[in-house]
Amino acid sequence: MANFDKAYAITMAHEGGYANHPSDTGGETYKGIARNHNPNWKGWHVVDAAKRNASGTDQLNRILSANADLQANVRTFYKANYWDVNRLDQVSDQLLAEKLFDIGVNMGVGRAARMWQEAVNLTNQNGRAYADIAVDGIVGAMTLKRTNEHPRPALLLQVVRALQGERYLNIMRNAPSQEVFAASWFSRI
Template structure:
């Protein structure tokens, strides 16, 4: 699922940016140099800056290794770290992945608070999504959790926008609105069994 979901996340991140109001400073594909200075992609960016003098906003590197470096970064630093392969529902995988990318541990704390306060789950609100948090996620109605978490994220964005982040609020909310719950369709195997059972029942 990671390879299917990552493009949905990256479409919100753009390419090269060095926004003066972004606390992460220089970023590429959402990877902030301030927080991830050892990412190998920065060597490529630096060489391209040196060759060009400067890079325009949303500049896209054509280096052959760049997209692989971006993918490896998001897999190891985000997807694997919060055990998203173990989350059963793909819509929840998407919105949790996006929250962790966009808000870090605060995105996970929001989820844990929703699970604790709205679903009665006895879990710690520590911003670390381990096996206990994943078990809690998988134990509740996925659509109800999705909608509650989406609402909690909207409230969070509105709250932090009051602390000098107003310029980002519209983008955050637009990003959030792009995620909607999609019920997992019936599998072909199950559909075949249902069809066979229906055939025999109708001919009894």
Template structure:
């Protein structure tokens, strides 16, 4: 694992914290932000509070970085990839990928940079090509604008899910405080 990815995952582990079993969290108990369901899929059969940090790191690397191709996004733009990882951990990697695709389509100046893509939640060659074209075209401000678009979509989703399920209000302040960056 690269030194940079190690730092990114360590920061993510700090944000997620250790063992949590909040009554309002429909996902149940977590350790380092990993749900019991995900831990079981990766072979953990013990109590969640004893899941080792090394397993959490491996899960983040495999399921939330490499599998959704966020590692390939990092080859184009590290900051965008880190945002996708963070969003993917908190909302699901397909949701994060769809936010990227929607943002790139909307920032495409009526398809003058590249053809709009299908918003399918899969970061493949089309999404990666669009990201590269967008950043090449928009230069240094493009990254900032795309980050704002991703954070706007993420914040709107947090509010929507809190409106839909009152118990999610227990988490809204923290989500907005720790996950949305200006």
């Protein structure tokens, strides 16, 4: 079954440290945790205190990275809210679990689950391999069964990646100000 720590390491390489980009709809972020979407995250008081003592973003990131309690808090936050929610520990394909975790962090766990379910349906040879599953954003027994018994797991992963790219393109088409994130987003595919 899939390993959270491997997925977490990959996603954290994308998320980096502290950022406050004016075009980011999530607003201020630390390791990808957006203040606008997670205003009650208990790590914000540590970030705020460090901001008062840092002379710039590089120093701020060094201070925050050295705080073992904060780093453990970040890991716990991601495990509970992005890994466990979509039951990724029950996915047999590590690469697929890593991809779904990263999409969940970047686009939301419900969207990641729906992309996953859509990919399962799109790769069932028009229902000849198995019946379609519900695309409801809730990972249940059937989503896991169809995934873990999938006859072509590499194809399933490719379709999930294609859906991820399609989402990024649609965001940029509908909100051109978001094009500033294109290089970062597409590095995740």
